[in-house]
Amino acid sequence: MSRRVRSGLFLVAAAVFAFLLIWGLLGLPDFGDYRGPYGDVLQQVALPERHTPQVVGATTFDYRGFDTLGEEFILFAAALGAVVLLRQQRGEEKDEEEEQDHPADRQRRDTSDALRLLGLGLVGPLVVLGLYVIVHGHLTPGGGFQGGVVLASAFVLVHVAGRYLILQRVRPMPLVEITEAGGAAGFVLVGLGGMIAGSTFLFNFLPLGEPGTLLSAGMIPLLNISVGLEVAGAVVLLFSEFLEQWLLRGRGGGA
Amino acid sequence: MMVLQGVLLVLVAVGGTAVVLTRDPLRQAIVVGIFGVLLGVLFFAFQAPDVALSQIVVGSVALPAMIVLTLAKLAQLRGPYE
Numbered sequence: 001m002s003r004r005v006r007s008g009l010f011l012v013a014a015a016v017f018a019f020l021l022i023w024g025l026l027g028l029p030d031f032g033d034y035r036g037p038y039g040d041v042l043q044q045v046a047l048p049e050r051h052t053p054q055v056v057g058a059t060t061f062d063y064r065g066f067d068t069l070g071e072e073f074i075l076f077a078a079a080l081g082a083v084v085l086l087r088q089q090r091g092e093e094k095d096e097e098e099e100q101d102h103p104a105d106r107q108r109r110d111t112s113d114a115l116r117l118l119g120l121g122l123v124g125p126l127v128v129l130g131l132y133v134i135v136h137g138h139l140t141p142g143g144g145f146q147g148g149v150v151l152a153s154a155f156v157l158v159h160v161a162g163r164y165l166i167l168q169r170v171r172p173m174p175l176v177e178i179t180e181a182g183g184a185a186g187f188v189l190v191g192l193g194g195m196i197a198g199s200t201f202l203f204n205f206l207p208l209g210e211p212g213t214l215l216s217a218g219m220i221p222l223l224n225i226s227v228g229l230e231v232a233g234a235v236v237l238l239f240s241e242f243l244e245q246w247l248l249r250g251r252g253g254g255a
Numbered sequence: 256m257m258v259l260q261g262v263l264l265v266l267v268a269v270g271g272t273a274v275v276l277t278r279d280p281l282r283q284a285i286v287v288g289i290f291g292v293l294l295g296v297l298f299f300a301f302q303a304p305d306v307a308l309s310q311i312v313v314g315s316v317a318l319p320a321m322i323v324l325t326l327a328k329l330a331q332l333r334g335p336y337e
Contacts, residue, residue, distance in 0.1 A: 057305075141305045141307075141308060142304075143305070146308040146309050146312050149309075149312035149313060149317055150316075152317075153312065153316045153320075156316070156320055239320060239321075239324070242325065242328070245324075246324055246327045246328045246331065
């Protein structure tokens with residue numbers, strides 16, 4: 001296709017797209033004008049019904065908790081898929097090439113002292129922040145997902161700050177896998193608890209407690225912790241598998 | 256508040272354009288991380304702190320990390336990265 005035809009095609013497509021976009025935008029409600037009933041209803045009922053000031057958390061983990069279960073398993077399945085694909089390649093690689101760890105390369109991969117110091121200094125605060133965001137998911141913005149990624153990023157920093165070998169010591173793979181699977185299973189088990197208590201899946205069977213305290217809002221904190229573990233495990237797992245691919249270093253490896 | 260939101264919208268537009276105009280993938284990974292933070296601040300200014308947190312952790316931690324690792328692997332496969 002010549003350049004001329006291609007740009008002509010692009011211009012036509014862009015014009016059609018711009019028309020549809022502007023047409024759609026004109027039909028939107030005014031800025032800040034909310035028309036749906038659900039937001040207002042949830043704002044009213046979340047505190048008295050669930051004893052939590054965090055309406056977003058109450059919505060995602062309680063009122064539409066089943067959707068969140070699906071979302072959690074999207075990440076679980078994605079991480080699992082990536083791991084299955086990459087591990088198979090790793091197995092092939094090992095057969096072809098015995099020598100994988102080149103001392104010369106490891107020398108080159110060393111990071112500067114400044115970066116290492118900064119990274120290591122941030123690991124502790126990041127772990128604390130991640131845990132805080134997870135366990136306060138029913139009180140303040142954030143929750144299992146956000147806190148889980150923060151926790152995982154602490155492990156990423158360990159890699160940035162140090163060397164892969166150190167990472168392997170603080171990141172025992174079986175533990176990471178169990179964390180991921182356990183988090184995913186925890187959500188389902190909490191949901192089943194509602195059925196055991198004699199009601200529906202994800203029915204709140206725990207005491208609601210005093211609003212605004214750490215131990216309140218029924219099962220929402222438990223679900224936050226489950227999701228936090230699952231997300232932290234999944235992100236660390238994905239990151240390690242990608243890293244592993246890089247360390248395999250074989251030319252054409254996995255291609 | 257409206258002024259802040261307007262300024263942030265412009266900044267996000269500039270940031271998004273900067274990501275597209277950056278042709279070097281490694282630099283793009285850094286620029287997309289900065290863009291992720293901008294987007295997070297925008298969500299925060301629009302009173303969605305939950306979404307802002309998700310955006311920051313995914314857009315400026317997970318995404319750039321994955322891009323950089325992928326680029327590192329590609330560099331191995333294709334020879335030194337240019």
